[in-house]
Amino acid sequence: MRLGRHDLHILTGAYALNAVDGAERDRFEHHLRRCRPCAGEVRGLRETVTRLAMAVTMAPPAQLRQKVLAGAAVTRQLPPPVTRPGRPFPAGAAGRWLAAAAVVVVLAALIVLGIAQFRTRHQLDSAQAQNQAIATVLAAPDARIVTRAATSGGTATVIISRAQQKIVFTSAGLRALPAGKVYELWLIGPPRVRPAGLLPSPVAGTTAPMLASGLAAGDKVGVTVEPAGGTSLPTTTPILLMPLPA
Amino acid sequence: MCMSRGDARRVRPRPARAEGSSSQDLDGLLVRVARGDQAAFEAVYDRLAGPIYGLIRTVVRDPAQSEEVAQEVLLEVWRTASRFDASRGSATTWVMTIAHRRAIDRVRSVAAAAEREHKTARPLIALDEVAESVEASLDAERVRHCLGGLTELQRESITLAYYGGYSYPQVAGLLGTALGTIKTRIRDGLIRLRDCMGVS
Numbered sequence: 001m002r003l004g005r006h007d008l009h010i011l012t013g014a015y016a017l018n019a020v021d022g023a024e025r026d027r028f029e030h031h032l033r034r035c036r037p038c039a040g041e042v043r044g045l046r047e048t049v050t051r052l053a054m055a056v057t058m059a060p061p062a063q064l065r066q067k068v069l070a071g072a073a074v075t076r077q078l079p080p081p082v083t084r085p086g087r088p089f090p091a092g093a094a095g096r097w098l099a100a101a102a103v104v105v106v107l108a109a110l111i112v113l114g115i116a117q118f119r120t121r122h123q124l125d126s127a128q129a130q131n132q133a134i135a136t137v138l139a140a141p142d143a144r145i146v147t148r149a150a151t152s153g154g155t156a157t158v159i160i161s162r163a164q165q166k167i168v169f170t171s172a173g174l175r176a177l178p179a180g181k182v183y184e185l186w187l188i189g190p191p192r193v194r195p196a197g198l199l200p201s202p203v204a205g206t207t208a209p210m211l212a213s214g215l216a217a218g219d220k221v222g223v224t225v226e227p228a229g230g231t232s233l234p235t236t237t238p239i240l241l242m243p244l245p246a
Numbered sequence: 247m248c249m250s251r252g253d254a255r256r257v258r259p260r261p262a263r264a265e266g267s268s269s270q271d272l273d274g275l276l277v278r279v280a281r282g283d284q285a286a287f288e289a290v291y292d293r294l295a296g297p298i299y300g301l302i303r304t305v306v307r308d309p310a311q312s313e314e315v316a317q318e319v320l321l322e323v324w325r326t327a328s329r330f331d332a333s334r335g336s337a338t339t340w341v342m343t344i345a346h347r348r349a350i351d352r353v354r355s356v357a358a359a360a361e362r363e364h365k366t367a368r369p370l371i372a373l374d375e376v377a378e379s380v381e382a383s384l385d386a387e388r389v390r391h392c393l394g395g396l397t398e399l400q401r402e403s404i405t406l407a408y409y410g411g412y413s414y415p416q417v418a419g420l421l422g423t424a425l426g427t428i429k430t431r432i433r434d435g436l437i438r439l440r441d442c443m444g445v446s
């Protein structure tokens with residue numbers, strides 16, 4: 001049975017409840033690595049599900065504490081995941097296409113920074129797939145770059161490929177947010193506003209490049225501050241609203 | 247939105263619990279646990295053993311098996327604390343996800359399935375029981391209120407899946423409802439719960 005993207009997205013709820021098994025779960029997790037809005041939704045729904053868990057708190061048997069602590073004392077812990085030096089993206093290929101070679105170098109550095117944020121093997125693999133997709137946008141013959149200041153400080157840079165209907169978004173120096181708040185990226189079109197993912201935590205003030213697909217004519221790129229996990233529609237005034245070149 | 251619905255007598259203003267800071271404490275504790283800090287692990291135990299055991303009991307039912315699973319989960323937290331990544335969700339959610347998955351592993355095995363033939367997942371009994379406990383009453387009250395705002399099918403699907411530990415195809419079978427409908431109702435219901443509980 002072949003599932004469409006829409007069917008997969010509907011699984012966010014069941015997945016957050018750990019109610020998806022086997023091959024279907026594998027397929028959904030594969031999809032999640034490519035679908036930032038889905039990942040954002042799963043995160044919010046998981047936090048919701050945690051409230052369901054906290055509501056059934058029950059005192060554990062008294063002896064459990066001693067058993068667990070004794071067990072821990074004789075159990076070796078996993079070492080922290082180590083970042084592997086990767087080959088983030090073929091800068092040469094991108095360089096052939098983009099006239100502004102310096103920009104590519106900067107972006108390559110950003111992508112390496114992005115890689116540094118991924119700490120498990122699993123994350124690294126998905127990051128590498130993501131970087132392939134990003135490199136494809138950078139290498140697009142019609143790639144254009146725009147930069148704009150955010151109202152609350154910092155700047156955003158967007159690389160657009162109309163042919164691929166994709167953008168790559170990075171930012172530098174955005175104001176740090178309090179706990180429980182995130183920056184959310186939007187594609188803001190005349191017909192409707194679509195969530196395009198949550199900005200990753202900055203490293204040295206810079207957020208790793210993120211890819212947004214489904215760019216339509218007339219879309220602007222926007223960024224708002226939202227509660228952790230993101231929302232499906234903006235709830236605050238954008239700190240960035242960027243028209244894109246046609 | 248949920249607050250403006252009927253059933254107002256059950257709505258209590260939610261005291262401003264220091265939720266943000268306490269969940270951050272837990273994040274910090276896990277970081278210390280990852281470095282082998284046993285005192286930090288004891289603190290995590292004291293904070294989360296009750297929720298872990300309660301969730302596992304709700305799903306697994308059998309007290310002896312639940313204790314075993316809870317022990318596995320807590321040791322798993324100790325062992326894999328270095329894999330906790332605060333950028334991907336709260337520490338509480340990380341731990342409770344492990345607990346729920348382990349509970350499900352236990353009940354979805356074939357032998358356990360046969361044992362559970364009575365299959366009356368009646369999770370709300372547990373919810374009523376814990377409402378008496380002071381520390382959990384606020385969470386339970388809130389959850390009960392928000393569950394009350396769902397349609398019956400949404401509520402049954404979610405509670406059977408989560409508290410009952412059933413996969414969504416099993417839920418569809420139990421409720422005699424199409425798979426696609428169950429998937430949609432679970433998602434719609436959880437989104438409504440999320441908004442009602444003000445999860446950020």
